[in-house]
Amino acid sequence: xxxxxxxxxxxxxxxxxxxxxxxxxxxxxxxxxxxxxxxxxxxxxxxxxxxxxxxxxxxxxxxxxxxxxxxxxxxxxxxxxxxxxxxxxxxxxxxxxxxxxxxxxxxxxxxxxxxxxxxxxxxxxxxxxxxxxxxxxxxxxxxxxxxxxxxxxxxxxxxxxxxxxxxxxxxxxxxxxxxxxxxxxxxxxxxxxxxxxxxxxxxxxxxxxxxxxxxxxxxxxxxxxxxxxxxxxxxxxxxxxxxxxxxxxxxxxxxxxxxxxxxxxxxxxxxxxxxxxxxxxxxxxxxxxxxxxxxxxxxxxxxxxxxxxxxxxxxxxxxxxxxxxxxxxxxxxxxxxxxxxxxxxxxxxxxxxxxxxxxxxxxxxxxxxxxxxxxxxxxxxxxxxxxxxxxxxxxxxxxxxxxxxxxxxxxxxxxxxxxxxxxxxxxx
Ligand SMILES: [Zn+2]
Numbered sequence: 001x002x003x004x005x006x007x008x009x010x011x012x013x014x015x016x017x018x019x020x021x022x023x024x025x026x027x028x029x030x031x032x033x034x035x036x037x038x039x040x041x042x043x044x045x046x047x048x049x050x051x052x053x054x055x056x057x058x059x060x061x062x063x064x065x066x067x068x069x070x071x072x073x074x075x076x077x078x079x080x081x082x083x084x085x086x087x088x089x090x091x092x093x094x095x096x097x098x099x100x101x102x103x104x105x106x107x108x109x110x111x112x113x114x115x116x117x118x119x120x121x122x123x124x125x126x127x128x129x130x131x132x133x134x135x136x137x138x139x140x141x142x143x144x145x146x147x148x149x150x151x152x153x154x155x156x157x158x159x160x161x162x163x164x165x166x167x168x169x170x171x172x173x174x175x176x177x178x179x180x181x182x183x184x185x186x187x188x189x190x191x192x193x194x195x196x197x198x199x200x201x202x203x204x205x206x207x208x209x210x211x212x213x214x215x216x217x218x219x220x221x222x223x224x225x226x227x228x229x230x231x232x233x234x235x236x237x238x239x240x241x242x243x244x245x246x247x248x249x250x251x252x253x254x255x256x257x258x259x260x261x262x263x264x265x266x267x268x269x270x271x272x273x274x275x276x277x278x279x280x281x282x283x284x285x286x287x288x289x290x291x292x293x294x295x296x297x298x299x300x301x302x303x304x305x306x307x308x309x310x311x312x313x314x315x316x317x318x319x320x321x322x323x324x325x326x327x328x329x330x331x332x333x334x335x336x337x338x339x340x341x342x343x344x345x346x347x348x349x350x351x352x353x354x355x356x357x358x359x360x361x362x363x364x365x366x367x368x369x370x371x372x373x374x375x376x377x378x379x380x381x382x383x384x385x386x387x388x389x390x391x392x393x394x395x396x397x398x399x400x401x402x403x404x405x406x407x408x409x410x411x412x413x414x415x416x417x418x419x420x421x422x423x424x425x426x427x428x
Contacts, residue, residue, distance in 0.1 A: 003115055004413040008098060010036055011111035011412060012091035014074070015100030021075035024145065026137035027054040029074040029107075033114055033135060040118045044133070047154050053145040057157050058133040060121055065128025066342070068426050069160040070113035070419055071370060071382070073139035073146065076102035083403035096390075096409050103407040105400045106166045109386045110135055112412055113164075116419035127427035134158055139370050142332075147370040151377035159378050162343045164422060167365045167384020169415075170393035171358075172243075174260045178358040179243055180351050182344070183384030185235050185364040186372055187270065188302040188334025190311070193295055194219060195325045200284075200292035212294035213283040219319055220296055223278050226318045230254075230272035233303055235364040238339050239271060242361035263394055270366045274311055275301045297329075304336040304364055333368045335375040343381050346425035350418050354389070387414045 001009075013036075017028045027048065033056055034044050044058035079088035079101040086092055088101040098108070117133040125131075138146035150158050167183035196216040201209025230250045232240075240247050240257070243264065248256045253272060257264035269275070277299040284291035302311055308328045316326065339362050348360040371382035388396050390408035399405045 003119055003416050004409065006119075007111050007115040007412050007416050008093065008409055010115060011098050011103070011108055011407075012093070014107040014111055015091035015098065015102060016089055018089055019075050019102070020078045021138060021140045023052070024075045024137055025052050026074045027052045030054040030056040030135065033110075036114060037118055040122050042118060042121055045157065047150060047157060049145055049149060053137045055137050055146060055150055056133070056135040058117065060117070060125070060127055060131040062127035062129040062131060062427060066161040066426055067129040067132065067159070068127070068423055069132040069134050069158070069163040069374075069380075070117060071134045071136070071163045071165040071374070072106055072110040072113050073136050073166075073370065074107065074110055075138055075140050075146075076105070076107070077140050077401050079405075080403070085404055088405075093409065097406040098409060098412065099404070099406040101405055103405050104396060105405070106386075108407040108412055109166055109415060112386070112415035113419060116416045116423070119416070120420060120423055125423070127423060129161065129427055131423055131427060132158070132160055136370060142368075147373045151373045155377065158374070160374065160380055162341075162426060163371065163374050163380050163382040164343070164419060165369055165371045165382055165384050166386060167367075167369045167371065168363060169384070169386040170388050170396065172261055172263065172393055174243055176357075178355055179361045180358055180387065181363045182347060182360050183365040183369070183371075184339055184344075184362040185304040185336030186333045186368060187304060187364055187366050188306065188331055189368055190300045190302050190308050190331040191298060191329045192300055192308070193297050193327045193329060194223075194319075195327065196294045196296070197323045197325075198290070198292050198294070201290045203288040203290050206290065209290040212291045215323070216281070216283070216294040216296055219322070219324065220278050220281070222319050223276050223296075223298055226276050226315075228273035228314060231303075233271065233364070234339055235304070235336070235362045236268070236271040238362040239268070242359045267363070270301065271364055274303060274306060274314075275366075276315070301366055302334055304334050306334065307331070333372045335372050336364070337371075337375060337381040337383060341381045342426050343383055343422070346422045347383065347385050347418070349425065350421045351387075353421075354387070354414065385418070387411060387418055389414055
């Protein structure tokens with residue numbers, strides 16, 4: 001059987017297992033992988049806080065050289081069959097694509113990681129440092145069953161110098177010059193609540209009260225219109241250099257990128273500054289009561305290594321003085337890995353092998369991935385990369401967490417080759 005057939009079959013098996021989180025039930029997927037690995041005599045270990053939420057770790061022992069992990073997760077977000085053209089758990093192959101919830105996020109990469117790992121072992125590959133296959137539960141919800149727990153409870157099982165995870169790999173065609181995105185950093189998710197105060201009263205006599213909801217309106221507008229001063233973090237600089245061939249002045253970055261590709265402004269804007277999106281609002285719960293309090297919840301994404309303490313004065317300045325409090329709800333992610341590393345070189349040379357004109361461009365992922373936990377716990381150089389060459393980048397992005405999710409078999413096969421080449425490059 002070719003690796004192409006092997007990875008397609010394994011992915012179909014994974015897609016036919018329902019691992020919607022919650023409740024996850026990732027153990028069933030871990031068992032399928034355990035049986036698959038056993039065919040090549042590979043032992044793996046399960047680590048689970050609850051029997052039905054297993055994380056799987058397998059290892060090809062190496063010497064004192066750098067350790068490398070293929071990192072992935074088996075849980076998925078939910079799927080509403082009514083929105084789909086096929087059963088979300090069918091694993092059907094149609095016109096060269098494998099259908100099912102998780103095909104892109106990220107059972108495709110799970111299958112490719114397992115096949116790359118098993119095939120290297122089969123060929124007798126002896127890595128210079130340990131090669132790890134880490135397949136975790138609970139990435140989508142992040143309630144403490146997956147990698148966040150593993151790095152604390154079983155650090156020796158998952159410690160690694162380098163890791164290839166999800167979060168990048170899309171190919172953009174910029175006027176004949178293809179660019180592949182590599183997620184080397186993540187923004188910090190730091191939502192906050194804006195509490196606007198007023199005075200309650202009977203809604204039939206608005207003059208006697210001070211309506212907190214009405215007062216909040218201008219703050220919501222100010223948050224929506226906020227344009228923070230742009231800055232060129234290393235990822236933005238590297239990205240612009242890769243796509244433009246030079247670093248433009250920061251004020252021109254958005255416009256210059258927009259001339260190249262319609263998708264670029266949406267990609268570049270979050271790289272230049274924090275972003276604010278008011279998403280939820282809560283005020284009076286009775287139609288005839290004027291609210292004394294209006295609470296606006298804001299999705300806020302900070303630049304890597306920026307903190308809520310750095311951002312708060314900027315946000316307060318944008319809002320102006322007033323009768324409100326600002327309360328941070330949580331702060332997760334926001335870590336980065338160096339841009340110039342052997343892992344970068346390995347992925348870059350793979351990219352130029354498959355497309356000699358293509359360039360690799362760093363990006364700070366606007367969302368959160370498990371790379372954060374490895375970086376924080378062990379200083380791991382963790383990148384998000386899985387090549388999406390066959391499928392259009394915009395189409396693929398739209399299918400993640402949406403209906404009719406599917407992956408091209410060509411991309412799946414390319415992913416296996418990328419992971420194999422990466423291990424051979426770093427660990428030979
Ligand atoms: Zn994912």
